[in-house]
Amino acid sequence: MIEVNGLTKRYGGATAVDDLTFTVRPGEVTGFLGPNGAGKTTTLRMLLGLVEPTAGTATVRGRPFRDHPRGLRHVGALLDAGDVHGGRTARAHLAVLARSNGIPRARVDALLEEVGLAAAARRRVGGFSLGMRQRLGIATALLGDPPVLLFDEPLNGLDPEGVLWVRGLFRRLAAEGRTVFVSSHLMTEMEHTADRLVVIGRGALIAAESLSAFAARSTRLSVTVRTPDAAALTPLLTAEGASVAGDGDRLTVTGLPAERIGELALRHRVLLHELTTLGASLEEAFMELTADSVQYLAGDPR
Known part of the structure; x- marks a missing residue:
């Protein structure tokens, strides 16, 4: 388990991380999201003892990371x-880390096989592509067979096969009861992979909840309505303040819940063939809920 309590980091007059408190539990994949400059990497570095916090604590399994021997x-x-x-070669890189952490040498070759680098084990890392470096980095994280794993943008440079492999790896690690904390800007991957989210903006916590709960916080909910009498239903809905789009027998309604649409249709004897609430995608919810926290905003190209 990872526990962060009141974690704060200031650089002079700038606050990179602002009083963060959240918990990452074992048995789940937790996504760590936020706009560029939100403080995600600084938070991960404080978790690993690479950056000293200004205030607050960050512990792994109840202790600061630096207090764990053979980390x-x-x-x-x-x-x-x-x-x-x-x-260094890929094998030499892992072998040095294995020796310093008391890990059997046999683990090195097994991991190179698992991450797809067995054929490149004797190649120097300087000649690796970004995707190959990512695979080596994942092998490094797995080397000690640890119960807690942190990944910062692990999918950068990976091809589609690699993305699918990593997605399955994270799900397997969580199913084994490990704590898996993944920082990523790829919303579609978080939708496929994460069980829970920790979302920050400008260093402060925005949400720490399940994926579905976060998406449900968006105001961009819509309702799909299918009716053979759209001409009669549309003015009833707009009179209630709803926005109605579509043509033929299929309408998309925003600003009015499905329950109210059904009540209006029943009262005015309008036949409905479908009434389905559509939640916002994770990307839509993220963009809406972090809009005030974006530090680097591109201008209109026109």
Whole structure:
């Protein structure tokens, strides 16, 4: 389990992380989301003891990471796939870490096989593509068979096969009872992978809840209505303040819940063939709920 309580980091007059409190539980994949500059990487670095917090605490299994001897057996992390000595081979890179953490050498070759780098084990990392470096970084995180895993943008540079592999890996790790915390800007992948979300903006907490609960917070809910009498139903809905789009027998209604639409249709004897509430996608909910927290906003290209 990861526990963050009142975590704060200031650099001079700038606050990178602002009084964050959340918990990441085992047995689930928790996505860590936020606009660029929101403080995600700083938070992960404080969790790993690489950055000293200004205030608050960040613990892994009840203790600061630096208090865990042979850290790779307790926490595996991928923060920067490029942060590897380019002159070493993939096997040598993992072997050094295995030796310093008391991990059997046999684990190295097994992991290179698992992440798809067995054929490149003797190649120098400096010649690896970004996707290959990502796979090596994931192997590094898994090296100590740890109960807690942190990943910062783990899908960068991976091809579609690699993305599917990582998605399945995270689900398997969570099913084994591990704590899996994944920072990513890829909303579609979080929809496929995450059980829960921690969302921050400008260093402050916006939400810490299930994926479905976060999406439901969006105001962009709509209702699909299918009726053979759309001409009669449309003015009834607009009179109630709803917006109605569509043509023929299928309408998309916003601003009015399905229950109220059904009541109006019943009262005015309008036959309905379908009445379905459509929630916002994770991307739509994220864009709406973090709109006030975007630090770097592109201008209109026109």
